[in-house]
Each structure stands twice: as structure tokens, then as C-alpha cells.
Amino acid sequence: IFYGEEAIAQRRWLDLKWPLDKGLVRDLPAAREFIGFVRSLIASNGKSEVWAVVGSPAHTDAPDLENLRDALGSNFDRFLIVPEPFLAALGIRDEAKLNDPKYSDPVKNSMIVDIGAGSTDLCNLQGFYPTGNDQVCIHKAGNDIDLKLRQLIERKYPDAKLHNVSVTRVKEENSFVGPAKKKVTMKLTIHGKPRELEVSDLIGQACELLVPEIVDSVMALAKRCEQEIADLILANIILTGGGSQISGIPEMIENRLHELGIEGAKVTLAADYKMLVSRGALKVAKMARDDQWQHPSLS
Structure with missing residues (x-):
């Protein structure tokens, strides 16, 4: 079995499986296999106990949580499932600055917008663990941008041969919203001949797909x-996740909110987004009491 980049590199000879769809477990056997692979990287001897803190999309419902518990329970000795935006906020938080009156604690009076591959998760944070009412999950994210971009390319170049992986890569390397700042070309095969075709505007169109729904959900x-709290939260909207790296997206979301009369809205990018959730998960693991961890036999 191949995983990750190795599987993608060998895709011509493989039947690729995607364990998650919209951020949720949809192929349970594949999810078990992949999580088992992750565990093997952590404890290759197979003898050590491994406990895991795992992020889930905002406001995940009971059947989807049960699937996730099943996949985790097959591989980990104990685990915790925590809303991913909350983990991101903990990852952003700098404990050394908490006593600084000028420091804006992301766990208090902020809104995290986590733009992932399968879902975009929004969460109000007011200094306590978020409830379902504090969270919104948009089942549209990076994968939907890929699909939209592929549709736009096929519409403009109907004879081109495309692969999803190629579309994803050109998007990730060149994603933006607003006016195009550079010419982007993509190598495509048309009628058996390689050609470089211009796709700049198509990338921009596809990447704007998420903006209206994010603004509406915010x-x-x-x-x-309450209005006073809402004003504080809207002044501290933090984007994270892979989709936050789309050039121009913080400014576009902020401008759209201003156009709707939310003059105090402020949208910023979280630094080092790739490490935030894992950093937050480590903090949760250190804080959690023994009785808060879920046992596979009891989940």
C-alpha cells in the first residue's frame, strides 16, 4: 500500500482512495489503514501506547463522529476529538503574552475561519470551549475550488486531458483572488500534443468560489x-488552513464585510498555519485529565 505523495507519484498504476470527504470519514476501511500508517510513523515498534488528539470539522454530527471514533479506536490506545478551529486558536495563542494587557488572546473574542481541503470551519471563541451554537461548517473548501477550476479549464479547453492532481498543484502554486498579478500557464495535452495554455483568470474565478459563503457565515x-461581543469578534477574524494562503483572500473578505456595513471588521492571517492545529493538540493533550480521554472499548 502506498500513502500520500508516494501514492500520488504512482497514481497511474493505483486505485487511489480518499479516506475523507468534506473533512469527514467516508471510506472507513481506507481511514483505518491510513491512521494505522500514521501510528506506525509515531511508534514503529508497535508496542508503545499511543494517545491521539484529533481535530474534527466544526459542529460534526453524531454519525460522523462515530465513524471517526471507529477509525481512531482501531489504531490508538486513547484519543480525544476536538473541533479543529479551537485547536487552531490554541496553537496561535502565545501563553507568554497572556499577562500583557495589549495582547489579543485568540481564545477570547475572536473568530477562527479554518479553510481546509474538505470543509471551511468557523468558530466563535469567547474564552471557553465552543458549543455547537458557536460553530458553523461550510461543506465547501479547497477540493471544491479544484473541482471548479477543472470545470473552467475543460470549458475553455474542451480537448485537454486533465488529472485532478495536476489541477490541484497548479492551484496551490498560483492561487489568488482579485486581479491577476502574473501570467500562469499549465502544460496540457491536446490531440496528443503538449501545449502550454494560459489559466490565470480561471484560477482567480475558481478561488473566489468560497468568499460569498464565508462572508455570509461570518x-x-x-x-x-450579543452586540458588544460581536463587535469584538468581528474585529479579530483569523484565517487559517491551507485555503488561507490564497493570495488576497483576507483583504477580499474584509472588504466585503465593510461593504455590508461592518466597518470594524478586521481579517488577519495566522502565521505558520501548517503547525497550528498540531500545536494546539499538544496543548490539549497536556491539559486533559486522564478521565477525559476516550478508550476504544468505550467509544
């Missing part, structure tokens, strides 16, 4: 708070 989530 507004809806803010309305669930």
Missing part, C-alpha cells in the same frame, strides 16, 4: 452573540 455567526 455574519450569521456574529449574530448569535
Whole structure:
């Protein structure tokens, strides 16, 4: 069995499986296999106990949580499932600055917008563990941008031969919203001949797919708070996840909110987004009491 980049490199000869869809377990056997592979990287001797803190999309419902517990319970000795935006906020938090009155604690009065591959998760944080009412999950994210970009390319170049992996890579290397700042070409095969075709505008169109729903969800989530709290949260919207790296997306979201009359809205990018959730998970693991961890036999 091949995993990750190795599987993608050998894709011509493999039947690729995607354990997750929209951030949720959809292929349970594949999810068990992949998590088993991850465990083997942590404890290759197979004898050590391994406990895991795992992020889930915001407001995951009971059947989807049960699937995740099943996949985790097959591989880990104990585990915790925590909303991913909350883990991101903990990862952003700098404990050394908590006593600084000028420091804005991301766990208090902020909104995390985590743009992933399968889902975009929004979470109000007010200094305590978020409830379902504090979270919104948009089942549209990076994978949907890939699909939209492929559709746009096929519409413009109907004879081109495309592979999903190639579309994802050109998007990840050149993603932006707003006016194109450079010419982007993609090597495609048309009628058996290689050609370099211009796809700049198509990338921009595809990447804007998420902006309206994010803006609408930010507004809806803010309305669930008292006005004073909502004003503080809207002034501290933090983007994270792979989709946060789309050039121009913080500015576009902020401008759209201003156009809707939210003049105090401020949207910023979290630094080092790839490490935030894992850093937050480590903090949770250190804070959790023994009785808070789930046992596979009891999950």
C-alpha cells in the first residue's frame, strides 16, 4: 500500500482512495489503514501506547463522529476529538503574552475561519470551549475550488486531458483572488500534443468560489452573540488552513464585510498555519485529565 505523495507519484498504476470527504470519514476501511500508517510513523515498534488528539470539522454530527471514533479506536490506545478551529486558536495563542494587557488572546473574542481541503470551519471563541451554537461548517473548501477550476479549464479547453492532481498543484502554486498579478500557464495535452495554455483568470474565478459563503457565515455567526461581543469578534477574524494562503483572500473578505456595513471588521492571517492545529493538540493533550480521554472499548 502506498500513502500520500508516494501514492500520488504512482497514481497511474493505483486505485487511489480518499479516506475523507468534506473533512469527514467516508471510506472507513481506507481511514483505518491510513491512521494505522500514521501510528506506525509515531511508534514503529508497535508496542508503545499511543494517545491521539484529533481535530474534527466544526459542529460534526453524531454519525460522523462515530465513524471517526471507529477509525481512531482501531489504531490508538486513547484519543480525544476536538473541533479543529479551537485547536487552531490554541496553537496561535502565545501563553507568554497572556499577562500583557495589549495582547489579543485568540481564545477570547475572536473568530477562527479554518479553510481546509474538505470543509471551511468557523468558530466563535469567547474564552471557553465552543458549543455547537458557536460553530458553523461550510461543506465547501479547497477540493471544491479544484473541482471548479477543472470545470473552467475543460470549458475553455474542451480537448485537454486533465488529472485532478495536476489541477490541484497548479492551484496551490498560483492561487489568488482579485486581479491577476502574473501570467500562469499549465502544460496540457491536446490531440496528443503538449501545449502550454494560459489559466490565470480561471484560477482567480475558481478561488473566489468560497468568499460569498464565508462572508455570509461570518455574519450569521456574529449574530448569535450579543452586540458588544460581536463587535469584538468581528474585529479579530483569523484565517487559517491551507485555503488561507490564497493570495488576497483576507483583504477580499474584509472588504466585503465593510461593504455590508461592518466597518470594524478586521481579517488577519495566522502565521505558520501548517503547525497550528498540531500545536494546539499538544496543548490539549497536556491539559486533559486522564478521565477525559476516550478508550476504544468505550467509544
